[in-house]
Amino acid sequence: MPGISPVEPVGFDPSVPNEARVYDYWLGGKDNFAADREAAEAALLIAPELPLMCREGRKFLRRAVRFLAGAGIRQFIDIGCGLPTQGNVHEIARGCAPDARVVYVDKDPVVVNHGQALVEEDERVAVIRGDVRDPDSILTHPRLRALVNLDEPVGVLLVSVLAAINDDDLTRAITARLREAIAPGSYMVISHAISDLRPEVTGKLALLFASEWAVKDDGRLRLPTQDEILPLFGDLEMVEPGLVQVPEWRPEPDELRPPKDTVWAVGGVGRKR
Numbered sequence: 279m280p281g282i283s284p285v286e287p288v289g290f291d292p293s294v295p296n297e298a299r300v301y302d303y304w305l306g307g308k309d310n311f312a313a314d315r316e317a318a319e320a321a322l323l324i325a326p327e328l329p330l331m332c333r334e335g336r337k338f339l340r341r342a343v344r345f346l347a348g349a350g351i352r353q354f355i356d357i358g359c360g361l362p363t364q365g366n367v368h369e370i371a372r373g374c375a376p377d378a379r380v381v382y383v384d385k386d387p388v389v390v391n392h393g394q395a396l397v398e399e400d401e402r403v404a405v406i407r408g409d410v411r412d413p414d415s416i417l418t419h420p421r422l423r424a425l426v427n428l429d430e431p432v433g434v435l436l437v438s439v440l441a442a443i444n445d446d447d448l449t450r451a452i453t454a455r456l457r458e459a460i461a462p463g464s465y466m467v468i469s470h471a472i473s474d475l476r477p478e479v480t481g482k483l484a485l486l487f488a489s490e491w492a493v494k495d496d497g498r499l500r501l502p503t504q505d506e507i508l509p510l511f512g513d514l515e516m517v518e519p520g521l522v523q524v525p526e527w528r529p530e531p532d533e534l535r536p537p538k539d540t541v542w543a544v545g546g547v548g549r550k551r
């Protein structure tokens with residue numbers, strides 16, 4: 279996959295570490311700059327497992343999307359989609375549902391620019407700029423409305439994006455609004471890093487974010503505990519095995535799993551009745 283092009287959208291500053299590009303670096307991608315790599319390496323001194331966690335996060339996403347496509351979902355909204363990578367949602371979904379329609383959403387103009395260039399390969403894929411803090415502006419976006427019929431079941435993906443919110447009340451309000459907006463038979467997929475599995479590591483990372491760089495919007499990072507994630511699904515019916523550490527969510531029989539507790543993130547899938 280090509281690296282970042284010389285023509286970049288307004289708001290682009292390669293000297294400031296950026297969440298999507300740091301994440302891209304941990305995933306082994308090429309869409310990152312020296313400032314991103316420096317920030318990513320500083321975090322690796324505290325948590326060398328971060329690349330493994332990112333890969334496990336993508337594997338969780340892949341299994342969840344396949345599950346949804348297998349359950350009949352044909353339209354997906356991937357919020358906080360990140361830079362294009364190996365195995366994007368439309369590619370995964372189309373493995374079992376060639377007619378799947380996918381809208382990618384990210385608040386980062388660089389992500390949107392690259393996504394539009396690289397994954398908008400036909401009229402059933404769109405990449406739009408949107409902020410999960412304002413779900414209605416996403417749900418009413420004309421390009422989303424052209425692809426997604428909200429009166430029919432949809433798969434909403436909130437994979438490794440809610441940690442950027444840093445406001446528990448807002449996170450609850452966002453997920454409640456999305457649950458309310460989707461039709462019965464829809465699914466919501468959430469994964470989230472948590473603080474209670476490796477508190478010593480997440481505590482140090484929070485200090486690093488606060489003191490060194492502004493990868494998070496306000497330079498802070500407060501991760502919730504696992505118990506704080508489950509209520510985000512509200513009254514959705516949890517798909518088995520419920521909310522678990524991401525490698526434990528329906529692993530493929532032949533999939534190698536990392537040592538227990540190295541991945542301090544949980545994920546789950548809920549279905550609206």
Ligand SMILES: C[S@@+](CC[C@H](N)C(=O)[O-])C[C@H]1O[C@@H](n2cnc3c(N)ncnc32)[C@H](O)[C@@H]1O
Pocket residue numbers: 297298301335336339357358359360361383384385386389408409410411437438439442443
């Ligand atoms: C850690 S990456 C996760 C990417 C992808 N979901 C995955 O799991 O591979 C988080 C992404 O969320 C985006 N993001 C952060 N805050 C956001 C917000 N308020 N609204 C929409 N996207 C946001 C970032 O720009 C970044 O691309």
